[in-house]
Amino acid sequence: MIANTSVQQNPSGRQKLPAQDIRALCLESGADDVGFVEISRPALDFERDDILAAYRHTQTIICIAVHLNPENMRSLARHISSDEFHHATDSLNSITRTILRRLKDLGVRGVVMPADFPMDMSRFPGKTWNVSHKIMAVESGIGNMGLNRLVIHPEFGNFIRLTSLLIDTCLDSYGTPLPDSSCDNCGLCLSACPVGAIQRHEPFDFTSCMTHAYRDNIAGFMDMLDSLLRSTDMNSFRQRFSDRETASMWQSLMYKMNYRCGYCMAVCPAGQAARPVSSRKEFVQEVVLPLKNRPEQVYVAQGSKAEKHARANPNKDVRLVGFQIHRSKNDL
Ligand code: B12
Ligand code: SF4
Ligand code: SF4
Structure with missing residues (x-):
């Protein structure tokens, strides 16, 4: 869900980019869904230092979701589901790098975060990841967390793999959490x-x-x-x-x-x-x-x-x- 929210001025004085255009760019590059969060949002208070440690110019977090094939994920042969995860991670890696290249052509700088590994093992056994993609997905309106603590997308269900890009540019609008959860507490x-x-x-x-x-x-x-x-x-x-x-x-x-x-x-x-x-x-x-x-x-x-x-x-x-x-x- 995209809503107009108050956003920071772009520190460089540059114009804010239209969220709808960046959304279209991400979908054209292969994302199945995309959402945007501004770095100043209070819900990111716990995450902000780690995000800025990964990229200190971050103004916007772009959260990207790709759909996993539910039948692969439900296979009793569990190596099939592992393979589906890895394939989705590879896709995310290539989609996010394509997005970053295209953003660079618009004068935007940024970094691509890993979907999961590698992580910062110097912080082990603490919080070894810089960006909690689930929080970005929830805040940007991609989905809500269910009882299983996974983000459930209204269309793809919890069968999504997530990652985030950190960019140095503000957008003209940001996402907000979806009003309803898709989890019906079935247990x-x-x-x-x-x-x-x-x-x-x-x-x-x-x-x-x-x-x-x-x-x-x-x-x-x-x-x-x-x-x-x-x-x-x-x-x-x-x-x-x-x-x-x-x-x-x-x-x-x-x-x-x-x-x-x-x-x-x-x-x-x-x-x-x-x-x-x-x-x-x-x-x-x-x-x-x-x-x-x-x-x-x-x-x-x-x-x-x-x-x-x-x-x-x-x-x-x-x-x-x-x-x-x-x-x-x-x-x-
Ligand atoms: C750490 C981690 C794990 C950990 C902890 C999971 C968790 N719920 O936090 C473990 C190893 C258990 C794990 C397992 C799995 N994970 Co995982 N995991 C992550 C990672 C790196 C960070 C998750 C996170 O932000 N957790 C913190 C908060 C946001 O989540 P939370 O549910 O509120 O966490 C609570 C507990 O963890 C608790 N807590 C208890 N002890 C500790 C200790 C520390 C240090 C922290 C920070 C928190 C904590 O505090 C929180 C509040 O209650 C992300 C990748 C990323 N960089 O974002 C993938 C990710 C969340 N995992 C994912 C998946 C798919 C899985 C598995 C299905 C993998 C598998 N096949 O086994 C399982 C599912 C487990 C589940 N039901 O949550 C996907 C989720 C996709 C989606 N649809 O939401 C992600 C986003 C990876 C990706 N790129 O797609 N995972
Ligand atoms: S929460 Fe339970 S069902 Fe889900 S991955 Fe962990 S052990 Fe498996
Ligand atoms: S309670 Fe049911 S709908 Fe909710 S997360 Fe668990 S399995 Fe999914």
């Missing part, structure tokens, strides 16, 4: 999460999601190092890291990260393009239950709420993770 995301990270009345459980979904990323890699150091020989290493788990880690390191989960996205029926053609009952049978009951290893910290949650599902092989990354809001 399917909550029910499909293997570690209980999504609860109706509790904050999102960042650590439990990361421990499982990022098993083949930083969380599991640290555990692998810990396992290697504690093992006296290959056999004792295999007690903690099976050859299958080592192969999965190898693939993530050699190719691109294998996401273990993403069920909260897969099962979300919100949004016109994601809405199941079948009845809710059939959708639960065809999409939700196969993922929820998919036999697989689930990674949890010993004694955590996530362990209790995972053990309640007999289809899951619960694996206790020895090494845990401790993150807290104090790390921010």
